[in-house]
Amino acid sequence: MTAANRVTLAPGLYFIATPIGTARDITLRALDILASADILAAEDTRSLRKLMDIHAIALEGRPLLAYHDHNGKVQRPRILNALEAGKSVVYASEAGTPLIADPGYQLARAVTEAGYSVTAAPGPSAVLAALTLSGLPTDSFFFAGFAPTASGQRKKFLQSLSAVPGTLVFYESPKRVHKMLDDLVSVYGTSRQAAVARELTKKFEEVLRGPLGDLQRELEGRPLKGEIVVLVDRGAKAEWDDEAVRALLSEAFQGGSVKDAVAQVVAQTNLPRRQVYQLALSMEKEK
Ligand code: SAM
Numbered sequence: 001m002t003a004a005n006r007v008t009l010a011p012g013l014y015f016i017a018t019p020i021g022t023a024r025d026i027t028l029r030a031l032d033i034l035a036s037a038d039i040l041a042a043e044d045t046r047s048l049r050k051l052m053d054i055h056a057i058a059l060e061g062r063p064l065l066a067y068h069d070h071n072g073k074v075q076r077p078r079i080l081n082a083l084e085a086g087k088s089v090v091y092a093s094e095a096g097t098p099l100i101a102d103p104g105y106q107l108a109r110a111v112t113e114a115g116y117s118v119t120a121a122p123g124p125s126a127v128l129a130a131l132t133l134s135g136l137p138t139d140s141f142f143f144a145g146f147a148p149t150a151s152g153q154r155k156k157f158l159q160s161l162s163a164v165p166g167t168l169v170f171y172e173s174p175k176r177v178h179k180m181l182d183d184l185v186s187v188y189g190t191s192r193q194a195a196v197a198r199e200l201t202k203k204f205e206e207v208l209r210g211p212l213g214d215l216q217r218e219l220e221g222r223p224l225k226g227e228i229v230v231l232v233d234r235g236a237k238a239e240w241d242d243e244a245v246r247a248l249l250s251e252a253f254q255g256g257s258v259k260d261a262v263a264q265v266v267a268q269t270n271l272p273r274r275q276v277y278q279l280a281l282s283m284e285k286e287k
Helices: 028-036 045-054 072-084 105-113 126-134 151-160 177-188 212-219 242-253 258-269 273-286
Strands: 012-016 039-042 064-066 088-092 118-121 141-146 167-172 193-198 206-211 228-232
Touching (some): 012 028, 028 088, 039 072, 072 088, 105 118, 126 206, 126 228, 151 177, 167 177, 193 212, 206 212, 242 273
Parallel strands (some): 012 118, 039 064
Antiparallel strands (some): 167 228, 193 228
16 A cells, blocks of 8 residues: 555646655655656655655656756756656655755756746755754754865854854764864854754654753764754853953964954854954054
């Protein structure tokens, strides 16, 4: 028995979300679309075949195309031609929601620009699962994707996000998560609340919560496996008086120029840059 129904799909492109771990985390509508589309396209055709096998959906001779970042230029015209011919096309990324740190954006643009219909069958995404479990505020959040891999660039990237008035959500690889935590501490300080969510919806699901400094210490020397989301609370504005900011600035001055010190302290405190810069200038004058 299969949960999927053959339905009549209108011509157009259908983005479906697929599980991020547990195979049963797929919607009935996504299964219906998989069972019914004229053409299937996937970031990873083998993963999609496996998912279809689990849910007893047969390919039945329908074309299954690979569409990913490296062949998009070649495959987009094929998909557009199929839409022009009145076909329905389903697209799935390897796991989770297409376009979310995954291919699909260029395809969505090309299809809407050409005037064809695009529909989403929403479902799992690691961003939302991690936010749900993080214990951090969800009223407002910023999905930052993967941070740059080089530490210097990563710190600059983190500084650029310091004033975001919402929870920051990063995807991270297990190889780099410790370095990421080091840089988060050096840019935002030890006290911001944070969470590390690992292997969501899978057997070894784990969520660690606490101030950044505690998480850094707790995970030091402990290799982490699997897929990871790192989340950081927004900075609090009220707790910084001039004396506290001066103390941070004099520490930051040791590392380099006034400009860098100001950028670092703005990132740590979330205070307006002008205010921190004025204090830095007055400290320079006092020297
Ligand atoms: N499109 C996917 C989505 O909607 O979540 C994300 C794809 S991105 C290439 C893969 C990254 O998502 C992983 O490196 C990890 O950071 C995060 N991720 C995916 N599945 C996860 C899971 N089960 N638990 C924790 N993080 C996960």
